[in-house]
Amino acid sequence: MVKQEGNPSRLKETSKVQPLVVVVGLGVSGQAACRWGLRQGYRVLGTDLSRDSRIQTVAATLEAEGVSVRLGEHRLEDFAGADLVVVSPGVPLDTKVLAEARRRGIPVIGELEWAWRSLRVPTVAVTGTNGKTTTTELVGALLQRAGLKVFVGGNIGTPLSGWLAEHGQERADGAALDAALDWCVLEVSSFQLDSAPSFAPDLGIVLNVTQDHLDRYPDFEAYAASKFSMFQKNPAVSQTAVINADDPVCRRWASSLNVPTLFFSRHDASAHAFTDGRTLTAVARDGTGRRFDLSRWALRGTHNLENLMAASLAGLHCGIDPGVIQETIDTFRPSPHRMEWLGSVNGVGFINDSKGTNVGAVMKALESCTQPVVLLLGGRSKKTDFRDLEPLCAQKVRAVVGFGETGTQAAAELSSCVPTVVVNDLEEAFQEAVVRARSGDVVLLSPACASFDQYPNYAARGDHFRALFQRHAEKAAEGGLGVCPRTFFSADAGRVA
Incomplete structure (x- = not known):
């Protein structure tokens, strides 16, 4: 192209x-x-x-x-x-x-737009409220395992302009950049898309659209419109959309797209990609169905199956051999701060989901938990409604510990369905959770908020939570309590902005 x-x-x-x-x-x-x-x-x-x-x-x-x-x-x-x-x-x-x-x-444009104008290689862009990072990393892993030269970045890792700055000044024919790259895989946020008037990836993935960033947008529809704005911008680019058929907002917006659309679903077996949790079937470019075994898939949660379906469809559309996709399914491992299992102390598990920065992300995190949860909520508000968590909290949560700027709001809005307590910061929240949790429970940091009230980013917040756990585990070991080894799994809950 x-x-x-x-x-x-x-x-x-x-x-x-x-x-x-x-x-x-x-x-x-x-x-x-x-x-x-x-x-x-x-x-x-x-x-x-x-x-x-x-x-x-x-x-x-x-x-x-x-x-x-x-x-x-x-x-x-x-x-x-x-x-x-x-x-x-x-x-x-x-x-x-x-x-x-x-x-x-x-002219006022964004960093993504400025870099995009100098890029002349095929591009996959991943957006959505939750799951962007895992899906972006999955698509990148598929292409890299196939032996292709791939840049993976954007809203994660290195910005696109950062990659361009390191790979030399653009030549008039773009040859210098083309020689260094076969594919570009970008995580893109709504904020980036708002200032990218010509951004039009070859393959655009929209994973889901739930309430987020309502402190920045006039209403939810404006936020949803931002997510779908990467389609139909540049007639010189032949675009394809990969859309979550199970998400009602995505399904509605997809009906207005004038580009070929591939759907993935956990409920509709006629979709281009479908999973029953044990196998995944996806349609290749030649129209044939390909089946993949999920017995070695390491990421927890049904939403990660959605991420995998989207990535597999993208891989097949990019011409990746099905065998490479199966190898990636078998070996892919998650990044930190996304349902990161830290270990257990005296029968209580601890999960770091600091990346869970909106209510929809917390829903997905709770859905993946099979044990009673002591839930840590708080941070800087995005003006979303914690009451959307009420059904899951009533079903799965033993207690909510609110902390940071929105701790009081979170506790107040959920107090009718679950016991709540408010503390000042994450360290106090951790200690309160330890007191309230029982053997067999899970302490889950999935804060539903940005970190900027007390931390520079979600990773610093997650690192602090991990350090608190490690200190707690060390004290428990000194006292002879049971401490289980640390392992990792993931249930990616999206990326801020």
Whole structure:
């Protein structure tokens, strides 16, 4: 497939020797965008509202590389001479300086969009409220096991512009990039899609759409529309959609797509991919059905079967041999912080699902638990309703421990169906859970919230929970209590933003 030759959305040439690019937000994506701008020969100004020690270190590094940095404020005068503004996913698009830049006719796009305009290799993009990371890693593993050169990143790991910055400046014919890559597999968030007007992957996967980020969108429909915005943008790209037929929102939106659509389902055996939990059947490009054995599939939870169906359909559509798909099913192992089994102490298990940053993710986590649960909820609110958890809490949860900024809200909204308690932070929540849990129970950190009230990211929160468990296990061992070895399984519950 030929991608975006002569893309009309590409930044227009100006008379300046070095056009100015302003990068707003200096997180991982913003830093990558700065380096991509330098690699292309632009003058780059990076700006961030923070002045904390972490961003000071980032600023010093970028300045040493040639980026001008402004911290603590976004100044309108810094944007006045910009030829392009590149915005990081975490920065709201209605920010005053961005609105003013658009009013002045300055293009405002996201890091994903800017990098995408220089990419001319086949691309798989994975989005959805939950399961994006596992599915992205699965698709990448399938292609890599087949011996292909694959970049896996985007909203996980390395941003696309970061990969481009490391692999040289784009040549006019794209040959330098094409030689380094056979496929690009990207996890993409709604925030990234909102600022990516021409992003149109060859294969787009939508796993599910449940309530999330309602602190950023005017309503749920706007959030759902963002997820499906990667289709029908670029007539030069022949797209295919892979959609969850069991998700009612996905099914409704799929009916309006004008691209070939492949459905996966746990309930409809006529879908392009179907599983009964023991085997998975998927339709290959030639129309023949392929059956895969799931006896060695290591990831826990029915939602991970959905992730696997989506990835298997993508693999077959990309021309991967069924034998390679079976080998990947047999050997794939999960990443941390996604239903990560830490071990058990005195008969109580501990699961780190810090990646569970929305209510839908917690639902999937609870559905995968067969033992009574002491559930740790809290963090920074996304303005979702904890009461959606009531049926599962009444069925599976012994107690809810609320912590952080939304701990009180979580406890209040679930108090009618389960005993609740509110504490200040994760360490207090862990101790409270230990007191309340009984032998045979599971203590589950699946917080349904962002981590930013007390941690820089979900991984730091998960690392803290793991450290608390390790300390608890060590004390228990000293006291002669039973401590089971640590093993891992996963039930990916999605990625923030």
